[in-house]
Amino acid sequence: MTENLWPDGVTVSDATAIATRMTDALIERLLAAPTGLEARVYEAMRYSALAPGKRLRPLLVLAAARLFGVARRSALQVAAAVEMVHAYSLIHDDLPAMDDSDLRRGRPTCHKRFDEATAILAGDGLLTMAFEVLAHPDTHGDPAVRCELVAALASAAGSAGMVGGQMIDLIAERQALDIAAITRLQRMKTGALIAFSCEAGGILGKAVGDLRTTLRGYAHDLGLAFQIADDLLDVEGDAAETGKPVGADVAAGKATFVSILGASRARAQAELLVDQAVAHLDLFEERAELLRQVARFVINRRT
Numbered sequence: 001m002t003e004n005l006w007p008d009g010v011t012v013s014d015a016t017a018i019a020t021r022m023t024d025a026l027i028e029r030l031l032a033a034p035t036g037l038e039a040r041v042y043e044a045m046r047y048s049a050l051a052p053g054k055r056l057r058p059l060l061v062l063a064a065a066r067l068f069g070v071a072r073r074s075a076l077q078v079a080a081a082v083e084m085v086h087a088y089s090l091i092h093d094d095l096p097a098m099d100d101s102d103l104r105r106g107r108p109t110c111h112k113r114f115d116e117a118t119a120i121l122a123g124d125g126l127l128t129m130a131f132e133v134l135a136h137p138d139t140h141g142d143p144a145v146r147c148e149l150v151a152a153l154a155s156a157a158g159s160a161g162m163v164g165g166q167m168i169d170l171i172a173e174r175q176a177l178d179i180a181a182i183t184r185l186q187r188m189k190t191g192a193l194i195a196f197s198c199e200a201g202g203i204l205g206k207a208v209g210d211l212r213t214t215l216r217g218y219a220h221d222l223g224l225a226f227q228i229a230d231d232l233l234d235v236e237g238d239a240a241e242t243g244k245p246v247g248a249d250v251a252a253g254k255a256t257f258v259s260i261l262g263a264s265r266a267r268a269q270a271e272l273l274v275d276q277a278v279a280h281l282d283l284f285e286e287r288a289e290l291l292r293q294v295a296r297f298v299i300n301r302r303t
Contacts, residue, residue: 005062005072012293016059019079023058024050026080030133044114044122045129049087051105054301056226056294057082060197063290064215068205077139078149078200081130085157086193088126091119093166127157140204148203156196165189169254177255183224186257190230191223198222198291214283221277222295228270229299231256232263270299 005022006015027049033042058079065075094101094109095116101109111119133139134149155161165188168177172185198219202212235258258266277295281288 005066005075006290010290012059012290012297015063015290016055019059019062020055022076023055023079023083026076027083030080030129040114040118041121041125044110044118045087045125047113048091048110048122049084049126051087051107053105055083056298057086057193057197059294060194060219060291061200063294064198064201065204066201066290067284067287068201068207068211070201070204073138074140074204075201077133077136078204081133081139081153082193082197082200084126084130084133085153085162088123088130089157089162089166089193091123091126095119098166098170142206145203145206149200152196152199152203156192161188161192165192172254179257179260182255182257182260186224186227187220190227191220194223194226195219210283214280217280218277218291218295221273221280222298225270225273225277225295226298228257228266228273229301231258232266232270233301234258235263267299274299 006018010018028046031042031046031049033039033046061079061082062075065078090104091110093099094104095111102112103109107113109119110122114122130153131150134153135146137146139149140146157163159167165185168181168185169189171177172182177185195216198215199212201207202215207215234256257269261269274295278292281291284291
């Protein structure tokens with residue numbers, strides 16, 4: 001059961017280390033390279049999916065699943081699938097046609113380490129494998145639950161979620177956006193996958209009604225707080241700490257929460273969102289303490 005992943009009262013740091021170790025071990029097994037010429041794309045997929053990182057989304061999956069006593073194997077399958085989709089999005093986001101970044105997670109981006117065509121294929125491979133993982137019986141014994149997970153992740157990753165958000169992000173480079181548009185952009189590009197990560201625990205646990213609504217509200221506020229923290233790091237962070245270039249949004253002339261609100265107001269807004277996210281969890285009482293800690297960690301991180 002997921003409750004055996006870590007003891008009660010575990011710190012965010014320790015829970016993250018456990019989530020990272022177990023999720024990465026499964027991804028490594030799922031991405032075992034074949035012996036044929038296609039092995040190169042597996043190498044690129046592994047390079048990106050197993051790169052050092054926060055593993056926030058797998059942690060959210062596992063912490064939310066723990067609330068409902070979901071089996072460890074089921075929760076880890078979803079955690080791996082979410083991290084694959086996240087890694088795919090970073091590969092494509094870094095491409096010359098998108099943000100044209102050379103550095104990600106402290107290492108050369110996938111298209112710099114390999115080549116642009118291989119990076120595109122690696123992203124495609126990770127995205128499609130994520131759905132293969134969700135559809136596998138190891139994810140859940142009930143086919144209806146697996147179907148709901150597939151549909152929910154497709155919505156979060158597709159044109160109504162991450163893809164649509166990325167389109168708006170590209171438009172933001174040449175068209176001024178107001179705060180409402182920026183909020184919508186980030187809810188789609190960043191928040192949608194974070195929301196799925198939280199709600200997946202409820203789907204696996206067949207939660208209904210207020211329990212699902214509570215997780216959705218928490219995820220909604222957490223996702224926006226996370227993005228504001230990212231915007232602050234782009235202005236105030238250090239590339240050596242963040243593992244990626246800083247100042248990119250300013251250089252591209254993009255409107256962000258920080259450029260519109262200013263750093264102090266943006267930070268205050270992030271803190272308000274975290275307070276709201278934490279308040280959503282009252283229904284779960286002390287069982288949701290780790291999720292509360294995660295929300296506070298999100299706006300205090302340096303990477």
